[in-house]
Amino acid sequence: MDYVIPPSPVSSLPVAGSNARFPVRRIFCIGRNYAEHAREMGATVDKGTPLFFCKPADALVTDGADIPYPQATSDLHHEVEMVVALGDGGRDLSPDQAAARIWGYGVGLDLTRRDLQAVAKAKSHPWDVAKAFDHSAPMSALMPADVATLAPGTVLRLDVNGTLRQHATLGEMVHSVPEILSTLSKLFELKAGDLVFTGTPAGVAALQRGDRFRAELTGVAVLEGRVA
Secondary structure, rough: OOOOOOOOOEEEEEEEOOOOEEEEEEEEEEEEOOOOHHHHOOOOOOOOOOOEEEHHHEEEEEOOOOOOOOOOOOOEEEEEEEEEEEEOOOOOOOHHHHOEEEEEEEEEEEEEEEHHHHHHHHHOOHHHHHHOOOOOOOEEEEOOOOOOOOOOOOOOEEOOOOOEEEEEEHHHEOOHHHHHHHHHHOOOOOOEEEEEEOOOOOOOOOOOOOEEEEEEEOEEEEEEEEEE
16 A cells, blocks of 8 residues: 555554564553542542543553653652553453453553643643653553453552552552443444553652662563663
């Protein structure tokens, strides 16, 4: 096929223990999925109405690359999250059907221009400029679901410059992963290659140029990097 301009490269993630890569189609995110984080942001949790937003696939930062400090902000915040990768999709899925679509798991950061988000919230505007900017989704390699071991006690944590910033267990999530995927499938047609960031625990804070971070989904995935 002839294109009038060169097509953009396919965004992809490394796969643990393999030279193959996972092609990424779209990134969905859920907000306020840990009650303590919702409270620290001055919000309440509405279990009946999950809060979703999106990032573009080319916001990914992979393979340990440095994260450029973004333009138009002086208050860049980290939000560590478990990330689910889908190997299949569908519409109007039950939680069990949705869970069967999971291909793998990883850990990532939902980077946020908090100052721009505060302005958007105050004006009841969308969060796109605060969430969907370039390099806003650093991600680890994916661990295939058939070899990953997850439980309610699995720990999600983030250290910055060797100091613990965020720590929680998956059992503290307000909406479970099957619930998140099922609800999303009633709003969008999910497809193979979709990623879902599943929410961040309390402890979000600023990142500065030169900071080094280590995010971990215990026993499953590790993400290390630096803010340049």
